Amino acid sequence: MFQAHDTLVVKTHGRGLVLCTREVAAFVERVGATCGLLVVHIQHTSASLLVQENADPDVAGDLERFFARLVPDGDPLFRHDAEGPDDMPAHVRAALTQTQLVLPVSNGQLALGTWQGLYVYEHRHSGHRRSLWLHYLGD
């Protein structure tokens, strides 16, 4: 059995999806992973992870419009607003999506479907540097 881990920093530019399939696949290749499991864990609570459609850029926009309507900024329901009206909505959006992904690796490649991409979903209006913990376990 073989293990490897590293931190991948993804730069975001305000709300929305940032594709990171290539960077994650590069880690798999760099450590020489052949067959095993890759865990991706985002170390933040106001950004999250998603496996989503990677073909039509409208999908990311539609997804963002949906979440903006579902979890409105500045909702009087929310008390936690120390960092602004998008503070608590960011935590709710993170709760509704994923903090972790577990991706099978086979023949040295991520076992993703044809139309699947890995995304960091930034939920704050300002850009951030988001740390992803990558941990591989396998052969």
Added chain:
Amino acid sequence: MFQAHDTLVVKTHGRGLVLCTREVAAFVERVGATCGLLVVHIQHTSASLLVQENADPDVAGDLERFFARLVPDGDPLFRHDAEGPDDMPAHVRAALTQTQLVLPVSNGQLALGTWQGLYVYEHRHSGHRRSLWLHYLGD
């Protein structure tokens, strides 16, 4: 350490949950898994995975009615409609549920609770053949 993987095709018949606990458990038994981790990854972005109540069939209907109201077909919010009014809602439903499950295996069995079943959640109105990647790692 021992690894095994396979593809499980689950046939869906339009929107709703399809129980697949038995088929996944059969893979665990077939490969002789005793103690380890099983990852189930669905290779699509308009269907997803859920661990849900497996006793009362009303739960599946209630869940579907809830998601149909939360993410309405043909919502003018959505631009991505190349495959119809249920195209983008399917991606949103997938974002709100799970693309992957990681199930502990102990004594050759999935460590599920008494009332837990594994489901493929089809989000399109038409039936599909959905590919699940099963990857076992353990003893």
Added chain:
Amino acid sequence: MFQAHDTLVVKTHGRGLVLCTREVAAFVERVGATCGLLVVHIQHTSASLLVQENADPDVAGDLERFFARLVPDGDPLFRHDAEGPDDMPAHVRAALTQTQLVLPVSNGQLALGTWQGLYVYEHRHSGHRRSLWLHYLGD
């Protein structure tokens, strides 16, 4: 390779988040885990798991108010109400959050971000004893 598993019982006191980071970390320490993957699986369908902000107690209250509005108790949409008006909403909330978490362990510690805590999210109004299956695989 080394594996260990155990059941952690978390006592809840009605709806809301119960922090369990310390109890989960204690398992990691007790079994002598150094580097690997920890799966936490909740064996229920009316409670779930979340990685969330662990600093401001308002976050838990805001999250609960959001879910209470999104999935109203006693909604006439729901038929599954054998255990009361909070029965089906509990299943929907579980579907919208997580049944499983996979946490990297490095240097004997959970690779969580500074502000991340592990929570059991109780979705029923009454308190319960919730079973979490902890499964470690690694060195």
